[in-house]
Amino acid sequence: MRKLKNSELTRLNVEEFKNAKKTPLIVVLDNVRSLNNIGSVFRTSDAFLIEKIYLCGITATPPHKDINKTALGSTETVEWEYAEDTINLIKKLKLDNYHICSIEQAEGATALNAFNPENNSTYVIVFGNEVKGVSQEVVNLSDTVIEIPQYGTKHSLNISVSVGVVIWDIFSKLKP
Numbered sequence: 001m002r003k004l005k006n007s008e009l010t011r012l013n014v015e016e017f018k019n020a021k022k023t024p025l026i027v028v029l030d031n032v033r034s035l036n037n038i039g040s041v042f043r044t045s046d047a048f049l050i051e052k053i054y055l056c057g058i059t060a061t062p063p064h065k066d067i068n069k070t071a072l073g074s075t076e077t078v079e080w081e082y083a084e085d086t087i088n089l090i091k092k093l094k095l096d097n098y099h100i101c102s103i104e105q106a107e108g109a110t111a112l113n114a115f116n117p118e119n120n121s122t123y124v125i126v127f128g129n130e131v132k133g134v135s136q137e138v139v140n141l142s143d144t145v146i147e148i149p150q151y152g153t154k155h156s157l158n159i160s161v162s163v164g165v166v167i168w169d170i171f172s173k174l175k176p
Contacts, residue, residue, distance in 0.1 A: 023171055024121065032059045040160035054082075057084065098124045099143050130158075
């Protein structure tokens with residue numbers, strides 16, 4: 001095997017990305033503090049053609065040098081919007097018939113590997129603050145709570161890792 005050169009990779013340009021059919025996933029960041037995590041979410045969302053990202057509460061917005069450092073230009077491709085209040089946003093998205101999924105450890109949560117998205121729905125996946133997680137109020141409004149099974153000694157993953165795991169899993173189930 002030989003590593004491919006960047007010139008050999010078939011990647012969309014910005015215009016092609018904007019016109020491409022998107023994966024029916026919307027990412028909501030609920031008060032995420034780390035600018036590097038935010039940039040990483042943009043980059044992962046670009047990789048899997050995510051419809052949109054909502055940046056809520058204290059979550060910083062582009063342009064910012066620390067977001068750009070990890071986003072590598074994906075803030076120019078992935079559609080995004082700032083929403084001051086996560087709860088009001090979730091209520092609005094529910095009224096628009098989106099299926100709300102909080103990514104959290106909670107009673108009655110569905111293991112990610114057991115979650116089976118339907119092809120005719122758009123899913124909103126909510127990721128929370130690095131310390132406090134998704135707020136309880138948002139969990140209460142969720143249609144589904146999804147938990148990433150973990151088997152080691154730690155109780156959580158970095159949010160950028162969680163976003164990558166969840167988006168890849170749902171993407172692979174929606175686009176086999």
